[in-house]
Amino acid sequence: MVQLLCSNKVYEKLKQELSKYSIEIKQDSDWVLVEKGYDLPSDKLSIVFDAIDYMDVIKLLVSGIRADIHFTNTLTGLSENKFAVMEPRDVLYLEAGSEGIMAYTKGSRYSIKETLHYYENIWAAKGFIRINKSQLVNLLHVKEIIPWFNSRYVLRMDNNTELEVSKMFSKKLRNTLNI
Structure with missing residues:
Protein backbone atom coordinates (compact mmCIF):
# COMPACT_ATOMS: atom_id res chain seq x y z
CA MET A 1 0.00 0.00 0.00
CA ALA A 67 10.27 -8.93 -1.42
CA ASP A 68 8.51 -11.13 1.11
CA ILE A 69 5.33 -11.64 -0.87
CA HIS A 70 4.56 -15.23 -1.88
CA PHE A 71 4.13 -14.62 -5.59
CA THR A 72 7.74 -13.50 -5.97
CA ASN A 73 8.85 -16.81 -4.47
CA THR A 74 6.88 -19.08 -6.78
CA LEU A 75 6.03 -19.43 -10.43
CA THR A 76 2.99 -21.13 -11.90
CA GLY A 77 3.45 -22.67 -15.32
CA LEU A 78 1.34 -24.73 -17.71
CA SER A 79 2.65 -27.90 -19.33
CA GLU A 80 0.60 -30.64 -21.01
CA ASN A 81 -2.69 -29.12 -19.77
CA LYS A 82 -1.50 -29.22 -16.15
CA PHE A 83 -0.36 -26.39 -13.92
CA ALA A 84 2.75 -26.69 -11.79
CA VAL A 85 3.99 -24.43 -9.02
CA MET A 86 7.77 -24.01 -9.03
CA GLU A 87 10.33 -22.13 -7.03
CA PRO A 88 12.73 -19.80 -8.87
CA ARG A 89 15.68 -22.04 -7.94
CA ASP A 90 14.12 -24.84 -10.06
CA VAL A 91 14.03 -22.66 -13.19
CA LEU A 92 17.12 -22.83 -15.42
CA TYR A 93 16.06 -20.00 -17.72
CA LEU A 94 13.11 -18.06 -19.09
CA GLU A 95 12.67 -17.42 -22.79
CA ALA A 96 10.39 -15.23 -24.86
CA GLY A 97 9.42 -16.81 -28.16
CA SER A 98 6.61 -17.22 -30.65
CA GLU A 99 4.65 -19.34 -28.15
CA GLY A 100 4.95 -16.70 -25.41
CA ILE A 101 7.12 -16.79 -22.29
CA MET A 102 8.47 -20.23 -21.41
CA ALA A 103 10.16 -21.36 -18.18
CA TYR A 104 12.65 -24.22 -18.58
CA THR A 105 13.48 -26.63 -15.77
CA LYS A 106 15.75 -29.69 -15.91
CA GLY A 107 12.88 -31.92 -16.98
CA SER A 108 10.19 -29.76 -18.59
CA ARG A 109 9.18 -26.48 -20.09
CA TYR A 110 6.22 -24.44 -18.91
CA SER A 111 4.18 -21.68 -20.45
CA ILE A 112 4.01 -18.75 -18.03
CA LYS A 113 2.33 -15.37 -17.80
CA GLU A 114 3.91 -11.95 -17.28
CA THR A 115 6.95 -10.67 -19.17
CA LEU A 116 10.69 -11.22 -19.01
CA HIS A 117 10.99 -7.66 -17.73
CA TYR A 118 8.67 -8.53 -14.82
CA TYR A 119 10.77 -11.54 -13.78
CA GLU A 120 14.02 -9.66 -14.38
CA ASN A 121 12.88 -7.09 -11.81
CA ILE A 122 11.54 -9.38 -9.10
CA TRP A 123 14.09 -12.19 -9.46
CA ALA A 124 17.33 -10.22 -9.90
CA ALA A 125 18.12 -10.78 -6.21
CA LYS A 126 17.58 -14.52 -6.72
CA GLY A 127 20.42 -14.76 -9.27
CA PHE A 128 18.56 -14.20 -12.54
CA ILE A 129 20.22 -12.06 -15.19
CA ARG A 130 19.25 -11.00 -18.71
CA ILE A 131 21.65 -12.46 -21.29
CA ASN A 132 19.96 -11.26 -24.48
CA LYS A 133 16.69 -9.65 -25.50
CA SER A 134 14.74 -12.90 -25.22
CA GLN A 135 16.37 -14.87 -22.38
CA LEU A 136 16.76 -14.56 -18.62
CA VAL A 137 19.11 -17.06 -16.93
CA ASN A 138 19.36 -18.43 -13.39
CA LEU A 139 23.10 -18.15 -12.66
CA LEU A 140 22.85 -20.99 -10.13
CA HIS A 141 22.33 -23.41 -13.04
CA VAL A 142 25.21 -22.23 -15.24
CA LYS A 143 27.71 -25.08 -15.48
CA GLU A 144 30.26 -23.39 -17.77
CA ILE A 145 30.90 -19.95 -19.23
CA ILE A 146 32.62 -20.23 -22.59
CA PRO A 147 34.25 -17.11 -24.10
CA TRP A 148 32.92 -16.62 -27.61
CA PHE A 149 33.97 -14.36 -30.45
CA ASN A 150 33.16 -10.63 -30.60
CA SER A 151 33.09 -10.13 -26.78
CA ARG A 152 30.28 -12.62 -26.27
CA TYR A 153 29.86 -15.76 -24.19
CA VAL A 154 28.05 -19.07 -24.38
CA LEU A 155 26.54 -20.41 -21.16
CA ARG A 156 26.30 -24.17 -20.77
CA MET A 157 23.48 -24.97 -18.38
CA ASP A 158 23.01 -27.94 -16.00
CA ASN A 159 20.92 -29.71 -18.66
CA ASN A 160 23.67 -29.10 -21.30
CA THR A 161 21.62 -26.46 -23.14
CA GLU A 162 23.86 -23.77 -24.57
CA LEU A 163 22.65 -20.16 -24.43
CA GLU A 164 24.39 -17.25 -26.13
CA VAL A 165 25.04 -14.01 -24.23
CA SER A 166 24.71 -11.11 -26.64
CA LYS A 167 27.42 -8.46 -26.87
CA MET A 168 25.06 -5.90 -25.33
CA PHE A 169 24.56 -8.00 -22.16
CA SER A 170 28.12 -9.40 -21.90
CA LYS A 171 29.38 -6.43 -19.88
CA LYS A 172 26.64 -6.84 -17.28
CA LEU A 173 27.45 -10.55 -16.98
CA ARG A 174 31.19 -9.80 -16.56
CA ASN A 175 30.45 -7.20 -13.90
CA THR A 176 28.00 -9.45 -12.06
CA LEU A 177 30.42 -12.40 -11.97
CA ASN A 178 33.66 -10.36 -11.72
CA ILE A 179 35.20 -11.93 -14.83
Whole structure:
Protein backbone atom coordinates (compact mmCIF):
# COMPACT_ATOMS: atom_id res chain seq x y z
CA MET A 1 0.00 0.00 0.00
CA VAL A 2 1.40 3.39 -1.04
CA GLN A 3 0.24 6.99 -1.46
CA LEU A 4 1.10 9.01 -4.57
CA LEU A 5 1.87 12.73 -4.76
CA CYS A 6 2.50 13.48 -8.42
CA SER A 7 1.08 14.88 -11.65
CA ASN A 8 -1.98 13.23 -13.19
CA LYS A 9 0.07 11.84 -16.08
CA VAL A 10 2.62 10.17 -13.77
CA TYR A 11 -0.20 9.05 -11.43
CA GLU A 12 -1.85 7.07 -14.24
CA LYS A 13 1.45 5.44 -15.25
CA LEU A 14 2.30 4.52 -11.66
CA LYS A 15 -1.22 3.26 -11.00
CA GLN A 16 -0.99 0.93 -14.01
CA GLU A 17 2.45 -0.41 -13.05
CA LEU A 18 1.64 -0.80 -9.34
CA SER A 19 -1.49 -2.80 -10.18
CA LYS A 20 0.69 -5.39 -11.98
CA TYR A 21 2.35 -6.12 -8.63
CA SER A 22 -0.84 -5.89 -6.55
CA ILE A 23 0.38 -2.77 -4.76
CA GLU A 24 -2.61 -0.67 -3.67
CA ILE A 25 -2.77 3.12 -3.79
CA LYS A 26 -4.23 4.55 -0.57
CA GLN A 27 -4.16 8.06 0.90
CA ASP A 28 -3.63 6.78 4.46
CA SER A 29 -0.51 4.73 3.64
CA ASP A 30 2.71 5.15 5.63
CA TRP A 31 4.69 5.21 2.36
CA VAL A 32 4.46 8.09 -0.12
CA LEU A 33 5.92 8.31 -3.62
CA VAL A 34 6.57 12.01 -4.26
CA GLU A 35 7.36 13.41 -7.67
CA LYS A 36 10.16 16.01 -7.53
CA GLY A 37 8.64 19.47 -7.05
CA TYR A 38 5.76 18.34 -4.83
CA ASP A 39 5.69 19.03 -1.07
CA LEU A 40 6.92 16.22 1.19
CA PRO A 41 4.53 15.08 3.90
CA SER A 42 6.21 15.46 7.29
CA ASP A 43 4.60 12.48 9.00
CA LYS A 44 5.27 9.74 6.44
CA LEU A 45 8.18 7.91 4.80
CA SER A 46 8.69 9.48 1.38
CA ILE A 47 10.49 8.40 -1.75
CA VAL A 48 11.22 11.33 -4.08
CA PHE A 49 11.61 10.58 -7.79
CA ASP A 50 11.94 12.34 -11.14
CA ALA A 51 8.89 11.90 -13.36
CA ILE A 52 11.05 10.44 -16.13
CA ASP A 53 12.40 7.78 -13.72
CA TYR A 54 9.06 6.48 -12.46
CA MET A 55 9.95 2.88 -13.40
CA ASP A 56 12.93 3.01 -11.01
CA VAL A 57 10.46 3.65 -8.18
CA ILE A 58 8.50 0.57 -9.24
CA LYS A 59 11.71 -1.52 -9.20
CA LEU A 60 12.53 -0.22 -5.73
CA LEU A 61 9.10 -1.09 -4.38
CA VAL A 62 9.01 -4.54 -5.98
CA SER A 63 12.51 -5.54 -4.87
CA GLY A 64 12.29 -4.02 -1.39
CA ILE A 65 8.86 -3.56 0.11
CA ARG A 66 7.33 -6.52 -1.71
CA ALA A 67 10.27 -8.93 -1.42
CA ASP A 68 8.51 -11.13 1.11
CA ILE A 69 5.33 -11.64 -0.87
CA HIS A 70 4.56 -15.23 -1.88
CA PHE A 71 4.13 -14.62 -5.59
CA THR A 72 7.74 -13.50 -5.97
CA ASN A 73 8.85 -16.81 -4.47
CA THR A 74 6.88 -19.08 -6.78
CA LEU A 75 6.03 -19.43 -10.43
CA THR A 76 2.99 -21.13 -11.90
CA GLY A 77 3.45 -22.67 -15.32
CA LEU A 78 1.34 -24.73 -17.71
CA SER A 79 2.65 -27.90 -19.33
CA GLU A 80 0.60 -30.64 -21.01
CA ASN A 81 -2.69 -29.12 -19.77
CA LYS A 82 -1.50 -29.22 -16.15
CA PHE A 83 -0.36 -26.39 -13.92
CA ALA A 84 2.75 -26.69 -11.79
CA VAL A 85 3.99 -24.43 -9.02
CA MET A 86 7.77 -24.01 -9.03
CA GLU A 87 10.33 -22.13 -7.03
CA PRO A 88 12.73 -19.80 -8.87
CA ARG A 89 15.68 -22.04 -7.94
CA ASP A 90 14.12 -24.84 -10.06
CA VAL A 91 14.03 -22.66 -13.19
CA LEU A 92 17.12 -22.83 -15.42
CA TYR A 93 16.06 -20.00 -17.72
CA LEU A 94 13.11 -18.06 -19.09
CA GLU A 95 12.67 -17.42 -22.79
CA ALA A 96 10.39 -15.23 -24.86
CA GLY A 97 9.42 -16.81 -28.16
CA SER A 98 6.61 -17.22 -30.65
CA GLU A 99 4.65 -19.34 -28.15
CA GLY A 100 4.95 -16.70 -25.41
CA ILE A 101 7.12 -16.79 -22.29
CA MET A 102 8.47 -20.23 -21.41
CA ALA A 103 10.16 -21.36 -18.18
CA TYR A 104 12.65 -24.22 -18.58
CA THR A 105 13.48 -26.63 -15.77
CA LYS A 106 15.75 -29.69 -15.91
CA GLY A 107 12.88 -31.92 -16.98
CA SER A 108 10.19 -29.76 -18.59
CA ARG A 109 9.18 -26.48 -20.09
CA TYR A 110 6.22 -24.44 -18.91
CA SER A 111 4.18 -21.68 -20.45
CA ILE A 112 4.01 -18.75 -18.03
CA LYS A 113 2.33 -15.37 -17.80
CA GLU A 114 3.91 -11.95 -17.28
CA THR A 115 6.95 -10.67 -19.17
CA LEU A 116 10.69 -11.22 -19.01
CA HIS A 117 10.99 -7.66 -17.73
CA TYR A 118 8.67 -8.53 -14.82
CA TYR A 119 10.77 -11.54 -13.78
CA GLU A 120 14.02 -9.66 -14.38
CA ASN A 121 12.88 -7.09 -11.81
CA ILE A 122 11.54 -9.38 -9.10
CA TRP A 123 14.09 -12.19 -9.46
CA ALA A 124 17.33 -10.22 -9.90
CA ALA A 125 18.12 -10.78 -6.21
CA LYS A 126 17.58 -14.52 -6.72
CA GLY A 127 20.42 -14.76 -9.27
CA PHE A 128 18.56 -14.20 -12.54
CA ILE A 129 20.22 -12.06 -15.19
CA ARG A 130 19.25 -11.00 -18.71
CA ILE A 131 21.65 -12.46 -21.29
CA ASN A 132 19.96 -11.26 -24.48
CA LYS A 133 16.69 -9.65 -25.50
CA SER A 134 14.74 -12.90 -25.22
CA GLN A 135 16.37 -14.87 -22.38
CA LEU A 136 16.76 -14.56 -18.62
CA VAL A 137 19.11 -17.06 -16.93
CA ASN A 138 19.36 -18.43 -13.39
CA LEU A 139 23.10 -18.15 -12.66
CA LEU A 140 22.85 -20.99 -10.13
CA HIS A 141 22.33 -23.41 -13.04
CA VAL A 142 25.21 -22.23 -15.24
CA LYS A 143 27.71 -25.08 -15.48
CA GLU A 144 30.26 -23.39 -17.77
CA ILE A 145 30.90 -19.95 -19.23
CA ILE A 146 32.62 -20.23 -22.59
CA PRO A 147 34.25 -17.11 -24.10
CA TRP A 148 32.92 -16.62 -27.61
CA PHE A 149 33.97 -14.36 -30.45
CA ASN A 150 33.16 -10.63 -30.60
CA SER A 151 33.09 -10.13 -26.78
CA ARG A 152 30.28 -12.62 -26.27
CA TYR A 153 29.86 -15.76 -24.19
CA VAL A 154 28.05 -19.07 -24.38
CA LEU A 155 26.54 -20.41 -21.16
CA ARG A 156 26.30 -24.17 -20.77
CA MET A 157 23.48 -24.97 -18.38
CA ASP A 158 23.01 -27.94 -16.00
CA ASN A 159 20.92 -29.71 -18.66
CA ASN A 160 23.67 -29.10 -21.30
CA THR A 161 21.62 -26.46 -23.14
CA GLU A 162 23.86 -23.77 -24.57
CA LEU A 163 22.65 -20.16 -24.43
CA GLU A 164 24.39 -17.25 -26.13
CA VAL A 165 25.04 -14.01 -24.23
CA SER A 166 24.71 -11.11 -26.64
CA LYS A 167 27.42 -8.46 -26.87
CA MET A 168 25.06 -5.90 -25.33
CA PHE A 169 24.56 -8.00 -22.16
CA SER A 170 28.12 -9.40 -21.90
CA LYS A 171 29.38 -6.43 -19.88
CA LYS A 172 26.64 -6.84 -17.28
CA LEU A 173 27.45 -10.55 -16.98
CA ARG A 174 31.19 -9.80 -16.56
CA ASN A 175 30.45 -7.20 -13.90
CA THR A 176 28.00 -9.45 -12.06
CA LEU A 177 30.42 -12.40 -11.97
CA ASN A 178 33.66 -10.36 -11.72
CA ILE A 179 35.20 -11.93 -14.83
